[in-house]
Amino acid sequence: MSKELVQLDQVIIRFAGDSGDGMQLTGDRFTSTTAAFGNDLSTLPDFPAEIRAPAGTLAGVSAFQLHFADHDIMTPGDSAHVLVAMNPAALKANLKDVRRGGDIIANTDEFTKRNLEKVGYHASPLDDGSLDSYKVHPIALTSLTVEALKDFDLGKKEAERAKNMFALGLLSWLYHRPSDGTIEWLTGKFGKKPEILRANIAAFEAGWSYGETTEEFSVQYEVRPAAQPPGTYRNISGNLALAYGLIAAGQCAQLPVYLGSYPITPASDILHELSKHKRFGVTTFQAEDEIAGVSAAIGAAYGGALAVTTTSGPGLALKSEAIGLAVSLELPLIIVDVQRGGPSTGLPTKTEQSDLLQAMFGRNGEAPVPIVAPRSPSDCFDSAIEAARIATTYRTPVFILSDGYLANGSEPWLVPDADELPEFPVTFATELNHTDADGKQEYWPYKRDPHTLARPWAVPGTPGLEHRIGGLEKADGSGHIAYDAANHDLMVRSRAAKVAGIDIPLLDVDDPDADATLLMLGWGSTYGPIGVACKHARRAGLKVAQAHLRYLNPFPANTGEVLKRYQHVIVPEMNLGQLAMLLRAKYLVDVISFTQVRGMPFKSDELLQAIEDVLANGADK
Amino acid sequence: MSTDSIPALSLVPKTEGKQSAKDFKTDQEVRWCPGCGDYAILAAVQGFLPELGLARENIVFISGIGCSSRFPYYMNTYGMHSIHGRAPAVASGLAMSRPDLSVWVITGDGDALSIGGNHLIHALRRNVNIKILLFNNRIYGLTKGQYSPTSEVGKITKSTPMGSLDYPFNPVSVALGAEATFVARTVDSDRKHLTEVLRAAAEHEGTALVEIYQNCNIFNDGAWEPLKDSDVRDDVTIRLAHGQPIRFGANGEKGVARMPDGTVQVVTVEEVGAQNLLIHDAHAHDPGVAFALSRLSDPVSLQDTPIGIFRDVPRASYDRLLREQLAEARETQGVGDLGALLRGNDTWTV
Numbered sequence: 001m002s003k004e005l006v007q008l009d010q011v012i013i014r015f016a017g018d019s020g021d022g023m024q025l026t027g028d029r030f031t032s033t034t035a036a037f038g039n040d041l042s043t044l045p046d047f048p049a050e051i052r053a054p055a056g057t058l059a060g061v062s063a064f065q066l067h068f069a070d071h072d073i074m075t076p077g078d079s080a081h082v083l084v085a086m087n088p089a090a091l092k093a094n095l096k097d098v099r100r101g102g103d104i105i106a107n108t109d110e111f112t113k114r115n116l117e118k119v120g121y122h123a124s125p126l127d128d129g130s131l132d133s134y135k136v137h138p139i140a141l142t143s144l145t146v147e148a149l150k151d152f153d154l155g156k157k158e159a160e161r162a163k164n165m166f167a168l169g170l171l172s173w174l175y176h177r178p179s180d181g182t183i184e185w186l187t188g189k190f191g192k193k194p195e196i197l198r199a200n201i202a203a204f205e206a207g208w209s210y211g212e213t214t215e216e217f218s219v220q221y222e223v224r225p226a227a228q229p230p231g232t233y234r235n236i237s238g239n240l241a242l243a244y245g246l247i248a249a250g251q252c253a254q255l256p257v258y259l260g261s262y263p264i265t266p267a268s269d270i271l272h273e274l275s276k277h278k279r280f281g282v283t284t285f286q287a288e289d290e291i292a293g294v295s296a297a298i299g300a301a302y303g304g305a306l307a308v309t310t311t312s313g314p315g316l317a318l319k320s321e322a323i324g325l326a327v328s329l330e331l332p333l334i335i336v337d338v339q340r341g342g343p344s345t346g347l348p349t350k351t352e353q354s355d356l357l358q359a360m361f362g363r364n365g366e367a368p369v370p371i372v373a374p375r376s377p378s379d380c381f382d383s384a385i386e387a388a389r390i391a392t393t394y395r396t397p398v399f400i401l402s403d404g405y406l407a408n409g410s411e412p413w414l415v416p417d418a419d420e421l422p423e424f425p426v427t428f429a430t431e432l433n434h435t436d437a438d439g440k441q442e443y444w445p446y447k448r449d450p451h452t453l454a455r456p457w458a459v460p461g462t463p464g465l466e467h468r469i470g471g472l473e474k475a476d477g478s479g480h481i482a483y484d485a486a487n488h489d490l491m492v493r494s495r496a497a498k499v500a501g502i503d504i505p506l507l508d509v510d511d512p513d514a515d516a517t518l519l520m521l522g523w524g525s526t527y528g529p530i531g532v533a534c535k536h537a538r539r540a541g542l543k544v545a546q547a548h549l550r551y552l553n554p555f556p557a558n559t560g561e562v563l564k565r566y567q568h569v570i571v572p573e574m575n576l577g578q579l580a581m582l583l584r585a586k587y588l589v590d591v592i593s594f595t596q597v598r599g600m601p602f603k604s605d606e607l608l609q610a611i612e613d614v615l616a617n618g619a620d621k
Numbered sequence: 622m623s624t625d626s627i628p629a630l631s632l633v634p635k636t637e638g639k640q641s642a643k644d645f646k647t648d649q650e651v652r653w654c655p656g657c658g659d660y661a662i663l664a665a666v667q668g669f670l671p672e673l674g675l676a677r678e679n680i681v682f683i684s685g686i687g688c689s690s691r692f693p694y695y696m697n698t699y700g701m702h703s704i705h706g707r708a709p710a711v712a713s714g715l716a717m718s719r720p721d722l723s724v725w726v727i728t729g730d731g732d733a734l735s736i737g738g739n740h741l742i743h744a745l746r747r748n749v750n751i752k753i754l755l756f757n758n759r760i761y762g763l764t765k766g767q768y769s770p771t772s773e774v775g776k777i778t779k780s781t782p783m784g785s786l787d788y789p790f791n792p793v794s795v796a797l798g799a800e801a802t803f804v805a806r807t808v809d810s811d812r813k814h815l816t817e818v819l820r821a822a823a824e825h826e827g828t829a830l831v832e833i834y835q836n837c838n839i840f841n842d843g844a845w846e847p848l849k850d851s852d853v854r855d856d857v858t859i860r861l862a863h864g865q866p867i868r869f870g871a872n873g874e875k876g877v878a879r880m881p882d883g884t885v886q887v888v889t890v891e892e893v894g895a896q897n898l899l900i901h902d903a904h905a906h907d908p909g910v911a912f913a914l915s916r917l918s919d920p921v922s923l924q925d926t927p928i929g930i931f932r933d934v935p936r937a938s939y940d941r942l943l944r945e946q947l948a949e950a951r952e953t954q955g956v957g958d959l960g961a962l963l964r965g966n967d968t969w970t971v
Binding site: 285 | 696743
């Protein structure tokens with residue numbers, strides 16, 4: 001039976017089910033197929049902190065949203081065209097994010113009286129007319145899967161577990177996705193368990209056939225590949241890109257990479273990934289706590305490694321004192337903070353940008369640390385290399401502020417040529433660098449480079465350059481303990497001047513006709529939603545400029561000038577206005593802070609609304 | 622002494638010339654209080670290091686915070702005065718990434734057992750190739766005289782005017798409980814014993830903990846006096862020597878024996894017979910007897926305090942195993958190819 005094939009320019013699908021239903025896996029797999037097909041895409045996993053919350057409850061709902069298109073896209077999308085709801089909880093938790101007229105594929109096997117009551121449905125929403133404004137497809141996904149697998153040597157539970165592959169097969173048919181990649185992937189995953197492998201393939205194919213042969217779906221959709229610059233692509237998440245960036249940075253700096261870390265959501269994947277790459281000379285150390293993680297990294301940095309520590313907000317709080325030590329020692333150190341909702345334990349699996357001020361100021365004393373913030377999952381790769389460049393050139397700790405959305409979200413990545421990466425090989429000090437009053441040659445560990453203000457880096461094992469460093473204030477030059485006031489004033493100002501003088505590019509402004517009155521200025525992972533909002537605003541005839549800060553410390557030299565160029569500056573942030581506070585304090589510009597802390601990325605519609613509101617009321621501002 | 626055959630030091634480059642204690646002194650003025658026990662320890666370390674014949678630039682001293690932690694400034698080697706309690710972690714990171722270094726940690730009873738307790742126990746169980754010298758003076762000196770985690774119960778200090786309430790740690794017992802492979806105790810004023818213990822620690826592969834009873838003559842003067850006073854010390858101190866019967870007392874009249882109920886106790890030789898004294902076995906795999914020995918001393922009177930090497934057993938160091946994994950990964954998978962890594966297995970071409 002041949003069905004009508006409808007062309008779409010973009011689709012947003014959300015898979016939702018219980019934590020144990022395999023929704024992240026299903027979403028990942030659909031993403032890989034879609035990436036390989038050539039669509040541009042962006043993903044948003046959304047899962048609870050509990051590994052297995054009680055089955056069927058709202059707390060246990062795990063979802064994965066995928067936006068794919070035949071054109072360049074920047075976000076996982078505001079609301080879904082299709083929701084796959086594996087149970088009533090998944091429907092209830094996600095219905096608000098499905099657009100009216102959208103498709104809902106519901107697993108009717110789970111819409112039992114008990115499951116409905118668990119989430120407060122008195123009658124099944126599939127039958128009571130409450131979903132009349134959606135296209136509902138009630139399908140018994142579990143029993144269809146079990147039926148399809150009845151000839152396999154599997155228990156009922158095992159057979160039921162394959163229902164996510166049935167759903168994947170159905171969606172793959174519906175959106176005309178090639179199935180070879182999935183079968184290849186299943187073979188890789190279950191190659192050693194032939195019965196499970198065959199069952200999963202059978203469930204996938206049963207889902208596919210269900211779409212093709214039943215009358216539930218009258219049309220099939222197709223989203224053509226997007227036009228992208230030529231090259232080799234892969235799909236990549238932020239955490240993976242960051243891990244690869246750190247490995248690459250080791251090669252750029254020609255230093256062995258050393259990671260001292262303690263597991264914490266959502267940063268642990270970087271530790272997991274780096275631990276796999278020992279053949280690149282990468283050492284990973286799972287320490288007894290966050291403090292030991294960063295302290296060990298400082299020890300490795302003293303020994304001449306490209307030292308890294310990875311964490312999230314609560315871990316960063318614990319590392320504060322040691323980061324201050326790294327500031328005082330003036331040793332290179334990369335601190336990766338994959339931000340999550342706070343304060344305290346907060347929302348471990350949800351995204352937020354609320355550690356900016358902690359990174360900026362969260363240490364005792366005047367302890368400036370450069371901050372780099374990636375704007376997209378793939379940008380995490382470049383940010384890691386850039387952080388390493390700054391850390392090694394200026395002998396300073398450097399923050400990379402990623403967040404939960406970047407960490408777990410993914411997008412296609414034009415794979416860079418490994419031979420074309422920047423090179424910044426480190427030269428360790430090997431010679432005496434100072435002559436004392438008696439004409440004696442000495443080594444001065446705090447004799448600064450006049451251009452970068454960086455101090456020399458002499459590693460243990462270098463004969464003649466033995467020296468002691470520490471957290472006590474040091475005499476300018478000699479590095480000996482020094483308590484005198486004038487020297488302390490000089491050292492505090494020298495460390496500040498060194499960071500303030502870091503060579504970074506100017507802030508780039510996207511103002512197509514150079515006539516905008518409003519600037520949207522963001523940082524970090526809000527780049528995508530802000531970009532979409534600006535695009536839509538321009539389509540509606542509004543004059544909007546966009547700029548995005550990759551460097552939060554120091555700010556690009558032209559930041560003040562850019563801010564003053566626009567009548568209105570909106571600063572959207574997933575915190576309560578931390579960047580806005582810094583900008584106001586430094587540049588005396590009354591930026592408009594637009595904030596949200598819902599654990600999820602901005603929706604571009606909300607940002608568009610903010611633009612419209614400001615432009616409509618702008619005269620009163 | 623040749624260190625080539627000692628696994629713990631075989632990767633550390635040797636000096637070509639002859640060294641003396643003077644080579645290990647810096648031009649920095651030593652700023653401990655006059656009469657502080659730290660001076661004796663500094664002199665012992667500077668006097669003993671030339672014996673190892675290691676290249677001076679390949680020796681690193683890392684400390685935390687406290688009086689003892691100023692130590693690295695006075696050693697003409699590489700050194701870092703880090704932050705409170707974290708020296709074992711800093712040193713672990715350095716030792717893991719640099720097998721060619723001899724890495725020493727200088728810490729005190731507050732630094733190692735209070736704020737840094739977690740790092741200490743994990744360093745010990747992990748067995749990274751670092752040597753920890755724990756200067757125990759049973760008081761906080763640098764903060765001017767509060768009780769420490771090794772102070773006896775009821776200690777009257779600035780922060781405990783009615784006497785301290787918490788029960789003290791016995792650092793040797795803690796270390797043995799933390800799976801340490803080398804645990805020893807010595808006294809600042811006994812240069813010969815201190816040197817012997819330091820030498821054994823240096824030769825040990827993995828983490829070595831050396832507790833050094835050190836006198837703070839300003840805030841806790843005489844804390845270890847019974848072990849130093851020539852009139853009583855032989856009666857109080859049990860000197861442990863591997864392979865020797867554990868016997869002490871001014872006339873060797875006392876000893877340590879295993880009792881019929883399984884406990885290890887101080888006895889008189891006359892009572893049990895010299896042939897029934899316990900033979901000290903520092904290499905025993907089971908730490909049980911070493912632990913029992915660590916419990917003999919009275920925390921207040923110090924009666925029956927063992928000094929010497931409680932435990933010295935072989936176990937591959939963490940950093941050696943780590944290097945072996947890195948080498949194995951390269952052997953079995955080949956040296957990493959960055960281009961291949963970045964491309965991965967699932968690419969498409971536009």
